[in-house]
Amino acid sequence: MIEMINVYKKYPNGIVAANGINVEIEQGEFLYVVGPSGAGKSTFIKMMYREERPTSGDIIINGTNLAKLKASRVPYLRRQIGVVFQDFKLLPKLNVYENVAYALEVIEETPTVIRTKVMEVLELVGLKHKARMFPTELSGGEQQRVSIARSIVNTPKLVIADEPTGNLDPETSWEIMNIFEEINARGTTIIMATHNREIVNTIKHRVIAIEGGLITRDEARGDYGYEG
Amino acid sequence: MKARTLGRHFRESFKSIGRNGWMTFASVSAVTVTLLLVGVFVVIMMNLNKVADDLEKDVEIKVMVELTADEAARAILQEEITNISGVAEILYSPKEDELNDLVMDFGEDLRLFEQENPLHNVFYAKAVNPQETEAVALAIDELDNTFEVKYGKGKIEKLFSFLNTSRNVGIVLIIALLFTAMFLISNTIRITIVARRRDIEIMKLVGATNWFIRIPFILEGIWLGILGAIIPITLVTFLYYKIYHMLSPKLEQGNLFELLEFSPFIYQVNALILLMAVFIGIWGSFMSVRKFLKV
Numbered sequence: 001m002i003e004m005i006n007v008y009k010k011y012p013n014g015i016v017a018a019n020g021i022n023v024e025i026e027q028g029e030f031l032y033v034v035g036p037s038g039a040g041k042s043t044f045i046k047m048m049y050r051e052e053r054p055t056s057g058d059i060i061i062n063g064t065n066l067a068k069l070k071a072s073r074v075p076y077l078r079r080q081i082g083v084v085f086q087d088f089k090l091l092p093k094l095n096v097y098e099n100v101a102y103a104l105e106v107i108e109e110t111p112t113v114i115r116t117k118v119m120e121v122l123e124l125v126g127l128k129h130k131a132r133m134f135p136t137e138l139s140g141g142e143q144q145r146v147s148i149a150r151s152i153v154n155t156p157k158l159v160i161a162d163e164p165t166g167n168l169d170p171e172t173s174w175e176i177m178n179i180f181e182e183i184n185a186r187g188t189t190i191i192m193a194t195h196n197r198e199i200v201n202t203i204k205h206r207v208i209a210i211e212g213g214l215i216t217r218d219e220a221r222g223d224y225g226y227e228g
Numbered sequence: 229m230k231a232r233t234l235g236r237h238f239r240e241s242f243k244s245i246g247r248n249g250w251m252t253f254a255s256v257s258a259v260t261v262t263l264l265l266v267g268v269f270v271v272i273m274m275n276l277n278k279v280a281d282d283l284e285k286d287v288e289i290k291v292m293v294e295l296t297a298d299e300a301a302r303a304i305l306q307e308e309i310t311n312i313s314g315v316a317e318i319l320y321s322p323k324e325d326e327l328n329d330l331v332m333d334f335g336e337d338l339r340l341f342e343q344e345n346p347l348h349n350v351f352y353a354k355a356v357n358p359q360e361t362e363a364v365a366l367a368i369d370e371l372d373n374t375f376e377v378k379y380g381k382g383k384i385e386k387l388f389s390f391l392n393t394s395r396n397v398g399i400v401l402i403i404a405l406l407f408t409a410m411f412l413i414s415n416t417i418r419i420t421i422v423a424r425r426r427d428i429e430i431m432k433l434v435g436a437t438n439w440f441i442r443i444p445f446i447l448e449g450i451w452l453g454i455l456g457a458i459i460p461i462t463l464v465t466f467l468y469y470k471i472y473h474m475l476s477p478k479l480e481q482g483n484l485f486e487l488l489e490f491s492p493f494i495y496q497v498n499a500l501i502l503l504m505a506v507f508i509g510i511w512g513s514f515m516s517v518r519k520f521l522k523v
Contacts, residue, residue, distance in 0.1 A: 049433070078435035089430045093247045106436045108233050150434065 001027040001157070001189060002048070007057035009043055009213070017043035018054065019213035025191065027157065030184045032200050033193040034224055035210040041193045044210055045162045048191065049081050050074050062157065079107055082151025082159040082188075086166040088143040090135040090150075096122070097131040100150045107154060121149040125179055141172030148179055152188070159183060161192040165199065177203060197224040229439070241447035245455075251420055252452065258416040259456025259508055262409040267464040267501050269405055273398045274497075275487055280391040282485040284358035287387070289365045289379040292348035297373040302349060305373050309353055314364050316356040323347040348375055359388055413508055417516045428520040438521045445513045453509025454502070461498045468494050 002025040009018035017040040025031055035041050046052040047059055050066050059066040062080065069077060090099050097118055104114045122128045125145035135143055144164060151159050161180070165173035177199055184190045194200060200207060200223065207222030208215050217225065245252050291309065293302055309318055326347045331338045341347075355364045365379040424445075431441045472490045479486055 051433070075432070075435045075437045075440075078433060083433055089433065091427055091430055093244065093427070102431070102436075103434050105233070105236055106431075106434060106440055108230050111232070 001025060001062060002191075003058075003060045004047075005058045005060075007047065007054045007059060009040075009047065009052065010055045016213050018047070018057075021057070021210075021213070021215055023208065023215060023218070025189065027189055028184070028187050030180075030190045030205040031192065032205055032207045032222070032224075033191065033210060034195075034200060034207060034226070035216075036226070037195075039211045040213040041210050042162060043213075045160055045191070045193050048158075048160055049078055049083050075106070079103075079154060080156050080158070082148075082154075082156045084144070084147050084151050084159065084161040084164045086163040088135070088140075088147045088167075090143055090146055092135055095132050095134050096127060096138070096146050099135070099146055100153050103150050103153050109154075117153055118149075121153045124152075124182070125149045139172075140168050141175060144168060144172075144176055145179065148176070148183075152183055156188065158189045158191070161190065161194075163193055163195065165194065165196050170198070173199065197226070200224040233440075234443075237443045237447060240444040241451060244444065244448050245451055248423075251423060252455075254419060255416050255452045255512070256456045258412045259453055259505060260459050262412050262508070263457055263460035263501050263505060264463065265405055266409065266504060267460045267497060268467075269401065270497055270500065271464060271468055271494075273402070274493070276394060276398065278488050279485040280395065283387060284391065285354070287354070287358050287361050287380065287384050289353045289355070289361060289368060289377060291351040291353060291368055291377050292375040293350065294373045294375045295348060297349075301373050305371060306351060308371050309351060309368055312364060312367050314356050314360050314367075316354045318354075319352040321350045321352060323349050326350055409508075413512055414515070417512050420516050424516060425520050428517065432521070441521065442514075442517050445517045446510055449509035449511075449513030450506050451509070452512075453505035453507070456508075457502050457505035460501050464497060464501070465494050468497075 002023075004021050004023045007018050007021040008016075010016050019040075021044065033041050033044060043052055047054055047066070048061065050069060054067050057067065061077070064077065066077070091102065094102065100118045100121060101114050104117060109117075119128060119131075122131055125148055127142060127145055127149065130138065130142065135146070138146070144167075148159075148164070151161075159180075164180070165176055168176065173196060180190055180192070181203065204221040207217070207219050207225070209217040209225060291305075293305060297305065306318065306320065309315060323345050326349075327338065327341060327345055330347075353364070353368065355361045361379050361384060362381070365377050368374060369377040428441055469490060472487055476487055
């Protein structure tokens with residue numbers, strides 16, 4: 001489903017964030033991406049939804065080569081991928097319902113479908129009763145659940161999460177992980193960059209470690225592997 | 229784009245105006261100030277221009293016909309003056325009329341001269357382009373049977389140079405005003421940009437196309453422009469109405485110049501203000517969104 005072939009990324013300031021990455025990810029996998037800060041984790045993640053473009057090499061997602069994707073096609077790629085961020089990235093002037101609905105308005109869904117689907121995912125993340133509230137009125141965990149709801153509302157095959165529990169307390173983090181588990185159980189591929197040792201060691205999944213722009217470890221049911 | 233998406237954009241733009249509280253206020257204020265300046269200034273400039281035109285049109289050449297000229301010679305002279313290129317109109321005033329004018333101005337005593345009228349028959353001519361009055365007057369002076377040609381030498385040159393200067397000053401002021409307006413609006417845009425940068429980034433990450441992001445912003449800009457036009461239009465209309473009805477009766481007595489008629493002039497000004505408001509709105513939104521669409 002996802003294939004990276006000899007991906008190399010050098011930023012204009014000279015930093016090499018990917019130094020020949022090769023990886024293959026199957027549909028339905030749950031993948032942790034671990035590694036020290038500044039080792040290329042974020043770049044690895046960002047290249048998958050084309051926020052960054054590789055300097056050379058190919059990134060193929062569902063048959064589309066992102067390295068050759070035209071800028072005008074990028075929105076259509078992003079509609080097939082749900083993205084969850086550490087800082088939630090909710091639109092502050094829109095309420096919970098509208099934030100989730102935005103992802104469907106973008107693909108010009110009918111109002112009826114939008115209403116049904118939005119309420120469905122809000123139910124899944126347990127925020128149906130807060131649909132009319134604004135992001136600032138919610139706790140961090142609740143905001144992250146809204147952001148997850150938005151990422152899956154148009155049923156993408158792939159959800160990418162960049163440190164989704166980075167700003168949350170441990171208890172809330174487990175709640176968020178349960179939601180991701182549930183999404184994964186429905187057959188959605190999940191790629192998650194994380195620093196959370198406990199989560200990686202407890203909920204076992206494939207782990208890849210990135211250091212110095214290279215994949216240094218790739219284990220089917222791996223550990224976090226770094227000393228806290 | 230589907231029709232319901234356009235409907236969504238309209239709803240979204242209205243919602244945004246309400247939810248962006250003070251930013252809406254800031255933009256509307258900037259537009260209001262700008263348009264008020266433009267509106268007041270256009271009204272003043274157009275009226276000054278009208279006055280200048282009126283003054284210029286009043287400039288005429290007085291051609292006194294030689295006393296010895298008989299009726300036939302006079303007819304020839306009239307023909308010749310008419311044929312000079314640059315002469316717009318010519319009016320004949322026989323010496324009896326001239327004397328009547330003097331009697332009107334200086335009193336009945338002058339009626340004594342009715343027995344033996346010492347005045348000349350006169351042609352009054354106007355130049356097509358008032359600024360060429362002197363050249364036309366000189367050409368007339370060349371003709372036979374003219375006793376004297378008067379056109380306010382010295383005085384009209386001063387008038388014309390005054391009018392030309394005031395027109396140039398007007399143009400300079402308009403340019404200065406436009407720069408002020410640009411500065412005001414671009415300043416407001418800079419404020420809104422900061423707030424929008426993150427929003428636009430998020431919208432792009434969720435898969436919105438550039439136009440999907442842009443259209444609500446542009447619509448919002450149009451509404452802000454129109455909101456900003458309300459006070460200027462009301463105020464300019466009201467003030468001009470007052471001033472026009474206060475000054476016009478007095479000016480008509482003097483007969484020197486008049487203000488532009490309230491209608492349709494003020495409606496044209498209002499249309500101009502509204503047009504500028506919409507243009508500012510579209511341009512402003514476009515500029516503030518443009519920078520961040522490349523996420």
